[in-house]
Amino acid sequence: MLKIQEIRELIKLIDGSSIDEFEYEFDGSKIVMKKNAGATAVVAQPAAAPAPSPAPAPAPASAQPLPASDAGGEKSEAAPAEDEKLHKIVSPMVGTFYRAPSPDAEPFVKVGSKVDKDTVVCIVEAMKLFNEIEADVKGEIVEVLAENGQLVEYGQPLFLVKTE
Amino acid sequence: MGEHVARTKDQILTMLLKNMNAFVSGQAICDRLGCSRTAVWKHIQELQKEGYIIESVPRRGYRLVQRPDRLSEAEIKAGLKCQVFGRTIIYKESVVSTQKIAHFLAEDGAEEGTLVVSDEQTGGRGRLGRIWHSPKGSGIWMSLILRPALPFHRTPPLTLMAAVAVVRAIHAATGLRCAIKWPNDVLYEGKKLVGILTEMQAEENRVRAVIIGIGMNVNTPSDAFPEELKETATSLKIITGKAYARAELIQAILFELESLYHLYLTEGFRAIKLMWESYSTSLGKRIRARTAHGDVVTGVAKGITDDGVLLVEGDDGRVHPIYSADIDL
Numbered sequence: 001m002l003k004i005q006e007i008r009e010l011i012k013l014i015d016g017s018s019i020d021e022f023e024y025e026f027d028g029s030k031i032v033m034k035k036n037a038g039a040t041a042v043v044a045q046p047a048a049a050p051a052p053s054p055a056p057a058p059a060p061a062s063a064q065p066l067p068a069s070d071a072g073g074e075k076s077e078a079a080p081a082e083d084e085k086l087h088k089i090v091s092p093m094v095g096t097f098y099r100a101p102s103p104d105a106e107p108f109v110k111v112g113s114k115v116d117k118d119t120v121v122c123i124v125e126a127m128k129l130f131n132e133i134e135a136d137v138k139g140e141i142v143e144v145l146a147e148n149g150q151l152v153e154y155g156q157p158l159f160l161v162k163t164e
Numbered sequence: 165m166g167e168h169v170a171r172t173k174d175q176i177l178t179m180l181l182k183n184m185n186a187f188v189s190g191q192a193i194c195d196r197l198g199c200s201r202t203a204v205w206k207h208i209q210e211l212q213k214e215g216y217i218i219e220s221v222p223r224r225g226y227r228l229v230q231r232p233d234r235l236s237e238a239e240i241k242a243g244l245k246c247q248v249f250g251r252t253i254i255y256k257e258s259v260v261s262t263q264k265i266a267h268f269l270a271e272d273g274a275e276e277g278t279l280v281v282s283d284e285q286t287g288g289r290g291r292l293g294r295i296w297h298s299p300k301g302s303g304i305w306m307s308l309i310l311r312p313a314l315p316f317h318r319t320p321p322l323t324l325m326a327a328v329a330v331v332r333a334i335h336a337a338t339g340l341r342c343a344i345k346w347p348n349d350v351l352y353e354g355k356k357l358v359g360i361l362t363e364m365q366a367e368e369n370r371v372r373a374v375i376i377g378i379g380m381n382v383n384t385p386s387d388a389f390p391e392e393l394k395e396t397a398t399s400l401k402i403i404t405g406k407a408y409a410r411a412e413l414i415q416a417i418l419f420e421l422e423s424l425y426h427l428y429l430t431e432g433f434r435a436i437k438l439m440w441e442s443y444s445t446s447l448g449k450r451i452r453a454r455t456a457h458g459d460v461v462t463g464v465a466k467g468i469t470d471d472g473v474l475l476v477e478g479d480d481g482r483v484h485p486i487y488s489a490d491i492d493l
Contacts, residue, residue: 092316092366096456096488102293126487127320127347127472128291129374131364149456151488154317 007031030155087137089159091152095126099148107148109159113141121159124152139163172197173207174238180211180218180228181242189225231409233301233383235283239411240418248277249308249422250415256280258300260287263361263377266307270365270373274309277422281306281414288379291361297393302384304410308421310374312429316366319374320487321433321472322425323348323362326376328439329424330358333416338400338408343445346465346474346491351445354493355398357381378417383407434470441468446493451476453489461486 014022014033022033091097099107099122109121115135124131143160146152175197179188193204208226212218215232231239237253244250252275259265262280269278285305288296298305312319327348334342334350334357342352350358361377381399389397400408427435441447446465453461453476463478474486 093320094317094487095320098292098456105293125291128323128360129320129362129364130291131316131319131366134367136368147457149458151455151457 032153085162086142087139087161087163088157089121089133089135089137089161091124091146091154091156091158092133093124093126093131094154095124095131095152097146097148097150097152097158098123098125099144109135109141109144111141111144115139115141115161133158135159135161137161137163172199172203173210174236176204176207177211177216177236177238178242180216180226181231181238184228184231187221187225187227192225231411233407233409233411235281235410235414240279240281240414243412244415245419246277246422249418249425250277250279251275252278254278254280256282258282258284258286261285261289262305262307263289263363263375266309266375266377267363267365270309270375276309276311278309279306279414279418280308289361290359290379296359296361296379297390297397298379299384299388302388303382303399304378304380304414304417306414306417307375307377308418310376310425312371312374312425314371314429316371317471318433319364319371320347321428321436322374322376323360324433324440324468324472325424325428325436326360326362326378326421327358328436328443329420330360330378330380330417331443332424332439333413333420334358334400336420337413337416338404340400340403342443344440344443345445345493346468346486347472352398352403354445356396357398357400357403376421380413382410382413432470433472437468437470437472440472446491449493452492453484453486454492455489461489465491 010022011033014035020035024031101108101123109115109119115121116138117134117136119135120132121135121141122133124133139161141159142162145157145159152158176193179193179196190201190204194201208218208220215234216228217230219227219229221227235255237255240250240253240255254265254269259282262282262285266278266280269280282305284300285296285298288298288305290296310322312322324347327344327350330350331342331344334340340352342350342357345351348360349356350360358378358380363375363377365372365375381397383401384399386394386402400406424436447467449465450463451465453474461476461478461484463476463484466475466477466483468474469485476484476486478484
């Protein structure tokens with residue numbers, strides 16, 4: 001992980017450059033920076049753990065989905081320092097976030113919903129591949145962090161779950 | 165008992181299908197299946213009632229000369245040129261949705277390549293719960309279970325791969341050249357011929373299954389489409405005026421899917437991208453991409469990336485990567 005001074009230095013450099021987006025991944029940590037109309041957004045998060053053994057080697061950097069232009073906005077988060085009782089459900093890929101199985105159906109979950117490990121909490125769709133996301137923890141939804149129909153990024157937090 | 169009888173009939177059909185237009189002796193069937201000549205004769209009569217035209221010539225045996233457009237496990241398996249896909253076939257006369265059954269089977273541990281196929285869906289669905297019109301006997305309604313060992317971000321191109329496979333299969337079976345609208349709509353002269361719905365079951369860090377649902381309008385007459393679909397949907401029958409054996413089309417689809425899936429797992433999307441581009445109807449043209457949020461990007465479709473992401477050069481001069489949107493031409 002980079003030191004805070006190094007990140008500051010990077011922000012300065014990128015701010016003064018013509019680069020719009022910057023992504024840096026090393027040893028399980030990842031930094032993504034984007035510039036939107038003058039504002040600089042910095043998102044740092046642990047990279048997703050590599051898939052288990054039979055999976056092919058991790059894709060080269062170019063195969064990483066690019067963050068899309070219209071999502072993101074201003075936000076900044078520090079990665080590992082979080083309340084251990086609060087679990088973040090993050091998006092495993094870039095795509096559209098759907099809270100319900102169809103436009104006129106009830107959302108999969110709401111604030112206050114009890115979830116189990118295998119409870120489906122939302123769908124993320126990319127290129128018409130619909131991925132049902134499971135909670136992966138047992139607990140209660142305390143916050144919904146994305147809006148229905150919104151484009152979400154790889155690793156973007158979607159729900160906060162108070163774990164049991 | 166009933167089960168066993170049905171199996172014997174299917175086995176006889178398989179032998180006849182493998183020797184289409186050639187004689188199979190009654191004795192050979194008896195020896196292979198361990199049943200009596202009378203039993204064979206009864207099954208042959210059953211098959212004839214189902215629409216199979218089987219000649220029976222003394223001393224030479226039975227010869228299948230024409231098969232009806234009928235779906236069954238035996239019909240799809242006879243002549244199937246696949247290693248893994250279609251090894252397990254679940255055929256049902258009528259289901260609510262093949263996709264639903266495939267989901268259950270996948271959760272239950274069904275092997276890769278398991279195919280669910282039906283003559284009719286009473287509640288066929290498209291994406292986001294949209295209804296997919298799937299009347300009895302007129303089309304292909306199928307769902308295939310894959311278990312790819314891929315990281316999540318490499319799964320979406322499977323939808324583009326499926327579209328390429330379907331276009332190639334249609335070409336092989338009918339000679340028609342269809343087009344693909346990003347990412348996976350299969351069109352003929354702008355009308356929708358095939359719909360593909362791909363869904364993924366995943367755990368925290370692992371893809372459990374990818375289920376590719378394919379709905380193809382094959383022998384649907386134009387008056388069978390509901391009013392609101394007549395302008396936008398078509399079938400092979402409407403295009404060529406001919407009827408097609410659905411089992412043969414399914415075999416062609418499975419064959420193409422298996423080859424391209426293997427290519428994708430070993431070589432990545434790049435090899436399939438070239439084929440996708442050659443079938444694309446939108447590249448180089450002005451399009452409109454509408455996101456679920458209501459955002460619209462208008463511009464020229466420049467190409468797709470090595471991950472299948474559509475690149476649109478907007479009227480603002482910027483290139484927008486499109487991951488998820490409805491495209492209007």
